[in-house]
Amino acid sequence: MNISPSSAPRGLYLITPDVAETAQLLAQVAPVLPHATWMQYRNKRADSTLRREQIQALLPLCQATGVPLIVNDDWALAAELGADGAHLGEDDGVLHEARRALGPAAILGASCYDSAALARRAVDAGASYVAFGAFFPSPTKPDARVAHKSVLRDAAALGVPRVAIGGITPENARQLVAAGADLLAVISGVFAARHPAAAAAAYRAAFNL
Ligand SMILES: Cc1ncc(COP(=O)(O)OP(=O)(O)O)c(N)n1
């Protein structure tokens, strides 16, 4: 049972780490999932067979927990497997094609890095949320483009959830929420923590959820 509310999404947007063993991935995700509002499947090292296997394994777990599953990079795979949505970066395809394939109810996110103008264009093309970052040095993606907190306020008028990503820890989470983030997208802050479920709960608490 998901602890987070389903309307006006706010809270922890959990993203999977690159784990090759599907059973191990499930074992890592299961205890933290109840603290998440959304979940993203991201594995930059998996081939398409493993990605398919891992999404198919995660989907029933997410459905049982009431947490939407969003697929990184590949909207066609998300549509084929019946995932709840897709997340696209600037090199990951055309947003309006993804929207057409996934349907009007799907969650469709766009990486907007440090640009409110990019976010405006993404929403016009069908994105239902916009993501900014990296706000802090990211252990997962050390070469990620850098964003400043002010972009979260600049994007407030778009009227879609604003996601913050990059090096977010339980300690720095509240300053992003105060700057306007609706969801905090996190990999290492949860999955590399000594106590992942406690860390996940701490992000949720940053929203007073
Ligand atoms: C919620 C969220 N925000 C940003 C990203 C990064 O997307 P992208 O720039 O395409 O980089 P990769 O994740 O593909 O390395 C994301 N995945 N999720």
Ligand SMILES: Cc1ncsc1CCOP(=O)(O)O
């Ligand atoms: C995919 C991505 N895009 C910008 S930073 C990042 C990785 C986020 O991972 P972490 O929470 O470990 O910094």
Ligand SMILES: [Mg+2]
């Ligand atoms: Mg991408």
